[in-house]
Amino acid sequence: MSEVATQLPTIDDLEVEGRTVLVRADLNVPLDGGEVTDDFRIRAAVPVVSELRARRARVVVCSHLGRPKGRDTACSMRPVGAVMSSLGGFPVVVADDVAGPAARAAVDAMADDVVLLENTRYEAGEEANDPDFAERLASLADCFVLDAFGSAHRAHASTVGVTRLLPSAAGPLLLAEVAAFDRVLHDPDRPFVVALGGAKVSSKLGVIEALLPKVEVMLVGGAMSFTLLEAEGYGVGRSRVEEDLVDDVRKVLDSPYGSRLSLPTDIVVGRTFDRETGHRVVPAIAMPDDQLGLDIGPETADRYAAIIGGADTIFWNGPMGVFEWPAFAAGTRRLAEALAESDGYSVAGGGDTIAALREFGLGDRVSHLSTGGGAGLELIEQGTLPGIEALQGSS
Numbered sequence: 001m002s003e004v005a006t007q008l009p010t011i012d013d014l015e016v017e018g019r020t021v022l023v024r025a026d027l028n029v030p031l032d033g034g035e036v037t038d039d040f041r042i043r044a045a046v047p048v049v050s051e052l053r054a055r056r057a058r059v060v061v062c063s064h065l066g067r068p069k070g071r072d073t074a075c076s077m078r079p080v081g082a083v084m085s086s087l088g089g090f091p092v093v094v095a096d097d098v099a100g101p102a103a104r105a106a107v108d109a110m111a112d113d114v115v116l117l118e119n120t121r122y123e124a125g126e127e128a129n130d131p132d133f134a135e136r137l138a139s140l141a142d143c144f145v146l147d148a149f150g151s152a153h154r155a156h157a158s159t160v161g162v163t164r165l166l167p168s169a170a171g172p173l174l175l176a177e178v179a180a181f182d183r184v185l186h187d188p189d190r191p192f193v194v195a196l197g198g199a200k201v202s203s204k205l206g207v208i209e210a211l212l213p214k215v216e217v218m219l220v221g222g223a224m225s226f227t228l229l230e231a232e233g234y235g236v237g238r239s240r241v242e243e244d245l246v247d248d249v250r251k252v253l254d255s256p257y258g259s260r261l262s263l264p265t266d267i268v269v270g271r272t273f274d275r276e277t278g279h280r281v282v283p284a285i286a287m288p289d290d291q292l293g294l295d296i297g298p299e300t301a302d303r304y305a306a307i308i309g310g311a312d313t314i315f316w317n318g319p320m321g322v323f324e325w326p327a328f329a330a331g332t333r334r335l336a337e338a339l340a341e342s343d344g345y346s347v348a349g350g351g352d353t354i355a356a357l358r359e360f361g362l363g364d365r366v367s368h369l370s371t372g373g374g375a376g377l378e379l380i381e382q383g384t385l386p387g388i389e390a391l392q393g394s395s
Contacts, residue, residue, distance in 0.1 A: 008169070008170040008174075008178070008391050009169040009170065009394065010169050010175065011048075011051065011145060011169050013169055014143050014167055014169050016052060016056075016057040016143065017057065018057075019057055019142040019143060020058040020059075020060060020107065020141045020142050020143075021052050021057045021058065021059055021060070021141055021142070021143050021144070021145055022061075022062065022137065022138070022141035022143070022162065022166070023045075023049065023052070023060065023144075023171065024063065024144070024145070024147065024151070024158050025045035025048070025049075025062070025063050026045065026063060026147075026148035026149065026150035026151050026371055026372070027041055027042055027061075027063035027065060027077065027080045027084075028041065028063065028064055028065050028150065028151070029041050029042060029080060031066075031074070031075075034079055036079050036080060036083045038355065039087065040354060040358065040371070041150065041371055042080060042083050042084050042087060043087055044173055044371050045063075045173070046084065046087050046088040047173070048145060048147045048171040048172055049061065049084075049088060049114055050088060050090075051172065052145070053090060058107075058110050059115070060107055060114075060115045060116075060117065060140055061084075061114060061115070061116045061117065062098070062116075062117040062120050062137065062158050063077070063080075063119075063120065063148065063151075063158075064119055064120045064121040064158070065077055065119045066119075066121070068119060068121050068122060070122065071122045072122075075121070075122075076119065077094050077116055077117070077119055078094050080116065081094040081116045084114075084116065090112070090113070091112065091114065092113065092114045092116050093106055093110075093113045093114070093115050093116070094116045094117075094118065095116065095117050095118055096118065097117075097118050097122070098117050098118045098120055098122050098137070099117065099123070099133065099136035099137045099139075099140060100136075103115070103117050103118075103140060104139075104140065117137075117140075120156070125157055126157050126158060127156055128157070129156055129160055129161045130161070131161065133157045133161070134157040134162050134164075137157060137161075138161075138162050138166050141166060142166070143167040143168065143169075144162050144163060144165075144166040144167070144168040145168070145169050145171045146159060146168065146169075146174055146387055146390075146391060147171025147173045147174050148173075148174070148387070149173060149174050149177040149178075149370070149372040149375055149376075150372035150373070150375050151372075152174065152372070152375050152386065152387030152388060153372070153374060153379070153385045154386065155386040155387075155390075159386065159390070160387060160390040163387075163391060163394050164390065164393075168390075168391055168394045169391070170388075173371065174387075177370060177371065177372065177375075177376075178379075178388065180347050180367075180370065181347070181370075183345065184313060184315050184345075184347050185380060188312075188345075189312035189313050189344065189345060190216065190312055190313065191216040191217070191310060191313075192214060192215045192311065192314075193216060193218075193313070193314050194211050194215050194217075194218045194219070194314070195219040195220075195221070195308065195314070195315070195316040195318075195335060196208065196218065196220055196222075196316075196317055196318050197220070197221040197224065197317070197318030197319045197320045197321075197332070198222045198223070198224055198317070198318030198319060198350065199223045199240065200223070200224055200242065201224040201227045201228065202242055202245055204224060204317070204318070204377065205245065205248060205249070205252075206377075207317075207380050207381050208252060209252060211315075211380060212252070212255075212257040212258075212260055212261070213257050215260055216311075217260055217262055218261050218262065219304045219307060219308075220261060221264060221296045221300070221304070221318075221320035221331060222319055222320055222321065223293070224318070225263060225264055225293075225296075226239035226240055226241050226293055227241050227242045227249055228249050228253065228263055229263055229284060231247075231249040231253055232250075232263065234284060234285060234287070235287055236287055236293065237288055237289050237290065237291045237292055238289075238290065238292040239292040239293040262303075262304070262307070263284070264296045264297065264300040265284050265297070265299055265300050265303070266281055266282065266283055266298070266299045267281070267282055267283075267287060267293040267295070267296065267297050267300075268280070268295035268296070268297055268321065268327075268328055268330075269281075269282055269288065269291040269294065270291060270292065270294050270327075270328075271291055271292075273292065273294070273322075275325045277327075279294065279327055281298065282297075284297075294321055294325075294328040295320060295321025295322065295327075295328040295331045295332075296320045298331075298334075301330060301331045301334035301335065302334065304320075304338070305334050305337070305338035306338075308339060309341065309342060311342065311344050312343075312344040312345065313344055313345050314339060314342060314345070314346045315346075315347045315349075316339060316348045316349075316353060317350040317353055317373065317376065317377065318352065319331075319332040319352050319353060320332045320334075320335055323352070323356045329356075332356050333360055336356055336357050336360050336362050337360070339357075339362070339365075339366055340362040340365035340366065341365075345367050346366045346367045347366075347367060347370060348366050348369055348370065349373050349376040350370075350373035350376070350377075351373050352373075353373070354370075
C-alpha cells in the first residue's frame with residue numbers, strides 16, 4: 001500500500017459491530033428513462049457495504065446523482081437502489097429524503113436491509129458544506145466511511161463535513177485508488193507513458209504540466225490535441241481549439257520537457273460533427289480548412305500503441321476521438337487494445353475512457369480502472385484531495 005494510503009484510517013480502526021455506519025459512496029451513474037445505463041460505479045460501491053455487513057454493522061449509504069435543481073425526481077436514487085440490491089444480494093430501502101424524518105424513520109426501522117438516502121444534492125447545504133446539513137447527516141450514524149474517490153475532490157457536507165463530526169475512515173475503494181495513483185506518481189516502473197485525450201485541454205493543462213517532467217512520453221489525442229497542434233503552427237481547419245490557451249500551451253511545448261509530448265501525425269476528418277458525416281484520413285500538416293478532426297489517424301494510433309506496448313507504467317485519461325460513433329472509434333480502440341495487451345502496470349480514468357474500455361470488452365484487462373476522472377486529475381495536479389485531507393485530519 002502507498003505511503004499516503006497507510007496514513008489514512010481504515011475500517012479496521014473503527015468499532016463497527018452493532019453500530020450504524022454512514023458510507024459516502026460514488027453512485028453518480030448515468031440514467032436513461034429512469035434506468036441505470038452503466039453500473040460500473042455501483043459495482044465498485046458494493047464491496048464496502050458487503051464488508052461492513054459481514055462485520056455486523058448497520059449500513060446507511062449516501063451519494064449525489066447528477067445536478068438536480070432542488071428535488072428533481074429524474075435524479076432520484078431509487079433506480080440505483082434497485083441495481084445495488086441486485087448486485088449486492090442484500091435488500092436496499094431508499095429513504096424518501098436525505099437527512100429528514102423519512103431518513104430517520106428508515107434508519108430506525110433497519111433490520112437486515114441497507115438504507116440508501118435520497119440524492120444528497122436535493123439539499124442545498126450539500127455543495128455548500130453547510131454545518132447544519134452535515135450535522136443532520138451525521139446524526140443518522142455512529143461512524144463514517146468515505147469510499148467515494150470520485151467525489152473526494154469536492155469539499156461537500158457528505159465528503160468533508162461529516163468527517164469532522166464522526167469517527168471516520170477510508171473505505172477499500174478509496175484506499176485502492178490512492179495506492180494506484182501514488183504508484184503512478186511516485187514510484188512508476190519505467191518507461192512511464194501517459195496518454196491524454198478528450199475534449200478540452202483546459203481541464204488537463206495542469207495535469208500536463210505536473211506529469212510531463214515525470215514521463216518518458218506523453219501521447220496526446222482527442223479534440224484537445226488541436227489546441228496543441230495550432231500552438232505548433234499547424235492549420236487545424238474547423239477543429240475545436242481553445243484559443244485563449246494557445247499561448248499557454250506553446251510555453252509548455254517550448255519548455256525543457258516539451259519534446260516529450262507526442263502529437264498526432266494523421267487525423268480522421270469530417271465535414272460536420274455528425275455520426276454519419278463523410279470522413280477520410282489526412283496528414284496533420286494538411287488538414288482541410290473546411291473540415292474538423294474527429295479521431296487520430298491509423299498511423300498515429302499504431303505509433304501510440306507501440307509506445308504503450310513498450311511501457312512499464314501507463315496512465316490513460318480521455319478518448320482519442322468520438323469513440324461513440326463507429327467511424328471515429330478506431331483510434332481509441334487501438335489504444336485500448338494496446339493497454340489490454342501490455343505487461344506493464346496500467347491505470348485508466350475518466351468516465352469516457354472507462355466507458356470505451358468496457359464497450360470494447362477490455363475493462364478487466366487493465367490493472368486499475370479508476371472510478372474518478374476529475375478526482376484523479378486533481379490528485380495528480382494538487383497532490384491531495386479535500387476528502388483525503390479531512391480523513392488525515394480525523395486520524
